[in-house]
Amino acid sequence: MxxxxxxxxxxxxxxxxxxxxxxxxxxxxxxxxxxxxxxxxxxxxxxxxxxxxxxxxxxxxxxxxxxxxxxxxxxxxxxxxxxxxxxxxxxxxxxxxxxxxxxxxxxxxxxxxxxxxxxxxxxxxxxxxxxxxxxxxxxxxxxxxxxxxxxxxxxxxxxxxxxxxxxxxxxxxxxxxxxxxxxxGRISDAFFALDEEWNFTYLNEQAHELINPEGLTLVGESVWELFPAATERAFKPKYERAMYEQETVSFEEYYPEPLDSWFEVRAYPSETGLSVYFRDTTHRKKREQELEKTERRFEAIFEDPNILVGLLDADGTVLDINQTAMEYIDADLDDVTGELFWETPWWGEGAEARADVREWTERAASGEYVDFEADLSHPNGDRYAINGVFRPVTNDDGDVVSVIVSDRDITERREYERQLEESERRYRTLAESFPNGIVTMYDDDLRYTLAEGRAFEYLPVSKEDLEGSTPYEVWGDDVGSRIDPALRDALDGEERAVEVSYVDRDWVIYAVPITDTDGNVFAGMTMAQDITDRKEYERKLEESERRYRTLAEYFPNGAVGVYDRDLRYTLTAGRVLGERLPTADELEGVRMPDVFPERTVADIEPLFRSAIEDGRTDNTTTEFGGRNWQVWVTPLRDVDGDIFAGLSFTQDITEQVERERQLEELVEKLEESNERLEQFAYAASHDLQEPLRMVSSYLRLLERRYEGALDEDGEEFLEYAVDGADRMRDMIDALLKYSRVETKGDPFEPVELDVVLDDVLADLQLHIEETGADITAESLPRVEGDANQLRQLMQNLFDNALTYSGDEPPRIDITAERNDGEWVISVRDEGVGIDPDGQDRIFEVFQRLHGREEHAGTGIGLALCRRIVERHGGEIWVESEPGEGSTFSFTLPVAGENDE
CATH class of the missing domain: 3.30.450.40 (GAF domain)
Known part of the structure; x- marks a missing residue:
C-alpha cells in the first residue's frame, strides 16, 4: 500500500x-x-x-x-x-x-x-x-x-x-x-456397496433415487452391466484404483443418459469390496458453468472497443465504466464512479434526457430489459447517437443486484441509413418509371429486396413475388442458372450483362454493384429490359441483309443497286456488272443520270425519284446497250419508317421479250387454228346430224309401219339400229359441248350456287322421283364463274350419282368448305363406288368403267366436268372405294377474288 x-x-x-x-x-x-x-x-x-x-x-x-x-x-x-x-x-x-x-x-x-x-x-x-x-x-x-x-x-x-x-x-x-x-451440508449422501466381483450388495434410499429411477433390482447385479457408460468414463479407473490399490479416491464425473447427471464421488476400499458415497452436483455444475459463461460474456462485452458498457448498482450508482465509454466524455473514471448514472456527463445538462435515463435505470432495477436510443453531444459539441439496452443482473433469488448498460455508437449507421433511404428512394423512383422492363435490388444471398417496373403489367409474377425470393424461386432453374453468375459478379464489383428468354420474350439483364461511400459493395442491382421487339427487328434485319446480299450476289441475269436522294449509287452487285452493265466501281459513287444515256435515263429517272421521294414501288422497261431491261424500284425505310435510300433491281429481259414475241405469234396461230377446228367441229357435227336424223326417222318409220311384220330377229336388229342412231346423236351433242367450253362460255360473274343447285334438282326431278333419291345440301356459297357451265357441271355429277347408286335408293350430300381464296364443293353418294385403278381415267373422253349393257352414257360427262372446272381455274378429283360410294370434289374461286 x-x-x-x-x-x-x-x-x-x-x-x-x-x-x-x-x-x-x-x-x-x-x-x-x-x-x-x-x-x-x-x-x-x-x-x-x-x-x-x-x-x-x-x-x-x-x-x-x-x-x-x-x-x-x-x-x-x-x-x-x-x-x-x-x-x-x-x-x-x-x-x-x-x-x-x-x-x-x-x-x-x-x-x-x-x-x-x-x-x-x-x-x-x-x-x-x-x-x-x-x-x-x-x-x-x-x-x-x-x-x-x-x-x-x-x-x-x-x-x-x-x-x-x-x-x-x-x-x-x-x-x-x-x-x-x-x-x-443439508444434502445427505447416497451410498452403495460393491463386492469384489463388482456386484451391488447394498444401496440406500438416496442411491436408488439418484441412479435407479425405474426401481429395478440392482442388488446382485454387476455395476458395469447395469451402467455400461461408466466403463468409458472416470468411474471405472477410479473404482479400480480404490479396489486394487486400497486407496480412498474422490472425483467428480458426468454420467450420460438416462441419468444425465454430475456426481461428486468418494470411494473407500474395504475387506469385502468397495463403499461408495456420492451426491448429485448437477445443479451446482450447471450454475458454475452458467456463471463462468456469464463472466466470460461480460468480460468480452466490457472489453469490446465497439461497445459502451457500464455497470451500475441497483440504485443507479456507477460502479464501473469501460474505456470505450470514457472516451466520449471529458472526465476520468474516478469522476463518475459513485455518481448516479443519470447525473454523469454523458447525458448533458438537459432535464428531459436525465429523467429518461433515470426511468430506464429504475425499470431495469425492477427486472425489465429496457431498449433505448439517445441523441447526445461530445464535449466539442459534435452530435452522436447511441442505441442500447439496460439489463438487470439478478442473484439466485431473482433479486436485481446490479444493472448493466451496453450501447453502441450508431451515428455512422444513422447517416448510412439516411443515405441508404435516399438511395433507395432514388432507385425506387427510377424503378417505378423504368420503361419496358423491371429494376431490382438484391442482397448477398441473391434475395431480391426491391422490385419495380412497368413490365410487371404483363409478367406472370408480381413485385411482391420477387421481394424476399431468389432468382431460382421466381424465374425457375433455367433462367436462374443463366443469371446467377452475373449477379454474383456484380456483388464482386463487376458489371455484367446476360440475355435470357422468359415467357416467350427476350430480355437483357444488366447486373451492377451498389457501393457505399467507401466504395464497398453492399448490394447488387439488375435492370431487365424486354428486347423482344429489338431482337425480332435484328433478326429480320439480319435476314433481310442476308437475303439482300444473296439476291445481290446471285441476282439472275441482272443487278441490284442502292442509291441516295441524289440518285447516287452507294452499293451495286450482280452477275451482269462488267458484262452488259458498267462495273460496280464505275457505278458506286456516281449519279445514275451520269452513267446511262439520255433515252435510258428518261425511262427510269422518274421511277427512281418516285421511290426515294414518294415511297412508291413500281417498275418499267427500258433499253440499254442494245438489250431490253426490266427495272423495279422500292424505298428503303429505317425503324421509324422514314425513307433513307432507294433500292433498284435491273434484269436483262432480252431473251424473255423475244420469247414473248414468239409466244404471241404462236398464240395467234393457235387461236386461228382453234377457230378453224371449232368451225370444223360445228360443221362436222351439223353435217353428221342431218344424215343421222334421216336414218333415225326412217328407222322409226320402219318400226311403226312394219310392226308385227318382222320376225323376232328383225325386231331386235331394228331396235339396235335405232339405239345406235340415238347414241350417235348424244355423242355428237356431247362433243360439241366439250369443244365449246372455252370459246362459247359466258363471261365470269358472281354466281349463287344455291340457285344453280335448285335449277339442277328441278331438271332432274323425274329421275330423282324414279330412283327415290334422298338429297341433302348445305348452304352453298357465292362464287365467280359461268352460271350455265356450273349448272352443267353439277347436273352431270348429280346424274352420275343417281345412275350409279346400285340397288338401294340413292343418298346424295353436297357440302362446301372455304380454303383460302377458293371454295371446295363436294358431292357424295353411297353408290357402287369406283375401283382405284380406274379413278385416273374417268375424266378422259370416251373412258367408261361400265359396259353399255349395264349403264347408258356417252363417256364424255366427267371429261366435260373437268374441262369446265379447269376453265374456272380449279381442280376436280374423286375419292372412292368399291361398294362404299364416291365423293367428287372440285374447287371454284371466291366471288370477287378471281383474277383472270
Whole structure:
C-alpha cells in the first residue's frame, strides 16, 4: 500500500487511489478471509488519504447499533468490541441513510448530526463516511478520520466509496458462498456397496433415487452391466484404483443418459469390496458453468472497443465504466464512479434526457430489459447517437443486484441509413418509371429486396413475388442458372450483362454493384429490359441483309443497286456488272443520270425519284446497250419508317421479250387454228346430224309401219339400229359441248350456287322421283364463274350419282368448305363406288368403267366436268372405294377474288 505525501501531485494521488482499489479488488477475489480484507482495507484507506484512523462498522441485528469490526489507529481493545448508535442524529445513522459519501470538514461545528464518543474521544476533526452496501439493504459503514481540520476532495470521497463497493461485493460473495455451503451440508449422501466381483450388495434410499429411477433390482447385479457408460468414463479407473490399490479416491464425473447427471464421488476400499458415497452436483455444475459463461460474456462485452458498457448498482450508482465509454466524455473514471448514472456527463445538462435515463435505470432495477436510443453531444459539441439496452443482473433469488448498460455508437449507421433511404428512394423512383422492363435490388444471398417496373403489367409474377425470393424461386432453374453468375459478379464489383428468354420474350439483364461511400459493395442491382421487339427487328434485319446480299450476289441475269436522294449509287452487285452493265466501281459513287444515256435515263429517272421521294414501288422497261431491261424500284425505310435510300433491281429481259414475241405469234396461230377446228367441229357435227336424223326417222318409220311384220330377229336388229342412231346423236351433242367450253362460255360473274343447285334438282326431278333419291345440301356459297357451265357441271355429277347408286335408293350430300381464296364443293353418294385403278381415267373422253349393257352414257360427262372446272381455274378429283360410294370434289374461286 502507499501513503500520501505533501509533495505528491493530485494526479499521483488519484493514480495511487485507483491502484489501491484494484489491489483490494484482486484480494477480494483471491481470499475467503473477510476480516483480513476489512483490516487491509482500513489500513489502505488511512495510509492513502494520510489519516490517523479508519474503521469498518458492521450493522448489528435490529439496526440500532453498529460495532467496530475492523479498523486502524484506535486504542487497544476497541476493535471488535466498541459500538456506535445509529439513530438519525448520529453520524453512523446519517451515513446509513445517505446514498452519497458523507464528508465532514470540522466535526466540532457539524450541524447535520452529532459526533459519536468513538470519534470525539480520539479528537477527530475531519473525515469521510460511506455506506457499505445499499441504502435499502446496508451492511455497515466505512469511514476514515483525522485530528486535523482538512478539506477532502470529491476524488477522495469517490475513493472511499470504491473501497466500500469492493467490501460490499466481497461480503455478498461470502454470504452467497455460506448459503451454498449450508445447502450442500443439508444434502445427505447416497451410498452403495460393491463386492469384489463388482456386484451391488447394498444401496440406500438416496442411491436408488439418484441412479435407479425405474426401481429395478440392482442388488446382485454387476455395476458395469447395469451402467455400461461408466466403463468409458472416470468411474471405472477410479473404482479400480480404490479396489486394487486400497486407496480412498474422490472425483467428480458426468454420467450420460438416462441419468444425465454430475456426481461428486468418494470411494473407500474395504475387506469385502468397495463403499461408495456420492451426491448429485448437477445443479451446482450447471450454475458454475452458467456463471463462468456469464463472466466470460461480460468480460468480452466490457472489453469490446465497439461497445459502451457500464455497470451500475441497483440504485443507479456507477460502479464501473469501460474505456470505450470514457472516451466520449471529458472526465476520468474516478469522476463518475459513485455518481448516479443519470447525473454523469454523458447525458448533458438537459432535464428531459436525465429523467429518461433515470426511468430506464429504475425499470431495469425492477427486472425489465429496457431498449433505448439517445441523441447526445461530445464535449466539442459534435452530435452522436447511441442505441442500447439496460439489463438487470439478478442473484439466485431473482433479486436485481446490479444493472448493466451496453450501447453502441450508431451515428455512422444513422447517416448510412439516411443515405441508404435516399438511395433507395432514388432507385425506387427510377424503378417505378423504368420503361419496358423491371429494376431490382438484391442482397448477398441473391434475395431480391426491391422490385419495380412497368413490365410487371404483363409478367406472370408480381413485385411482391420477387421481394424476399431468389432468382431460382421466381424465374425457375433455367433462367436462374443463366443469371446467377452475373449477379454474383456484380456483388464482386463487376458489371455484367446476360440475355435470357422468359415467357416467350427476350430480355437483357444488366447486373451492377451498389457501393457505399467507401466504395464497398453492399448490394447488387439488375435492370431487365424486354428486347423482344429489338431482337425480332435484328433478326429480320439480319435476314433481310442476308437475303439482300444473296439476291445481290446471285441476282439472275441482272443487278441490284442502292442509291441516295441524289440518285447516287452507294452499293451495286450482280452477275451482269462488267458484262452488259458498267462495273460496280464505275457505278458506286456516281449519279445514275451520269452513267446511262439520255433515252435510258428518261425511262427510269422518274421511277427512281418516285421511290426515294414518294415511297412508291413500281417498275418499267427500258433499253440499254442494245438489250431490253426490266427495272423495279422500292424505298428503303429505317425503324421509324422514314425513307433513307432507294433500292433498284435491273434484269436483262432480252431473251424473255423475244420469247414473248414468239409466244404471241404462236398464240395467234393457235387461236386461228382453234377457230378453224371449232368451225370444223360445228360443221362436222351439223353435217353428221342431218344424215343421222334421216336414218333415225326412217328407222322409226320402219318400226311403226312394219310392226308385227318382222320376225323376232328383225325386231331386235331394228331396235339396235335405232339405239345406235340415238347414241350417235348424244355423242355428237356431247362433243360439241366439250369443244365449246372455252370459246362459247359466258363471261365470269358472281354466281349463287344455291340457285344453280335448285335449277339442277328441278331438271332432274323425274329421275330423282324414279330412283327415290334422298338429297341433302348445305348452304352453298357465292362464287365467280359461268352460271350455265356450273349448272352443267353439277347436273352431270348429280346424274352420275343417281345412275350409279346400285340397288338401294340413292343418298346424295353436297357440302362446301372455304380454303383460302377458293371454295371446295363436294358431292357424295353411297353408290357402287369406283375401283382405284380406274379413278385416273374417268375424266378422259370416251373412258367408261361400265359396259353399255349395264349403264347408258356417252363417256364424255366427267371429261366435260373437268374441262369446265379447269376453265374456272380449279381442280376436280374423286375419292372412292368399291361398294362404299364416291365423293367428287372440285374447287371454284371466291366471288370477287378471281383474277383472270
Amino acid at each position: 502507499h501513503s500520501s505525501t505533501g509533495s505528491d501531485t493530485e494526479s499521483d494521488v488519484r493514480i495511487r487511489q485507483q491502484e489501491v482499489v484494484a489491489e483490494l479488488g484482486q484480494q477480494a477475489l483471491e481470499t475467503d478471509d473477510l476480516d483480513q480484507l476489512m483490516h487491509d482495507a482500513s489500513v489502505a484507506v488511512a495510509e492513502t488519504l494520510g489519516n490517523e484512523y479508519a474503521k469498518v462498522l458492521e450493522l448489528l441485528p435490529g439496526g440500532e447499533e453498529v460495532f467496530l469490526r475492523q479498523g486502524v489507529g484506535w486504542r487497544d481493545g476497541l476493535v471488535g468490541s466498541a459500538t456506535v448508535p445509529t439513530d438519525r442524529d448520529s453520524q453512523a445513522g446519517y451515513t446509513l441513510l445517505s446514498e452519497a459519501p458523507v464528508v465532514v470538514d470540522d466535526l466540532r461545528t457539524e450541524e447535520r448530526f452529532s459526533g459519536p464518543k468513538l470519534l470525539t474521544s480520539h479528537d477527530v476533526v475531519s473525515g469521510i463516511s460511506v455506506v457499505i452496501g445499499s441504502v435499502e439493504n446496508p451492511w455497515g459503514v466505512l469511514g476514515t478520520h483525522t485530528t486535523e481540520e482538512r478539506e477532502f476532495t470529491r476524488y477522495d470521497a469517490n475513493f472511499v466509496q470504491s473501497v466500500a463497493n469492493v467490501l460490499a461485493s466481497a461480503i455478498e460473495n461470502q454470504r452467497t458462498k455460506s448459503e451454498l455451503e449450508e445447502i450442500y
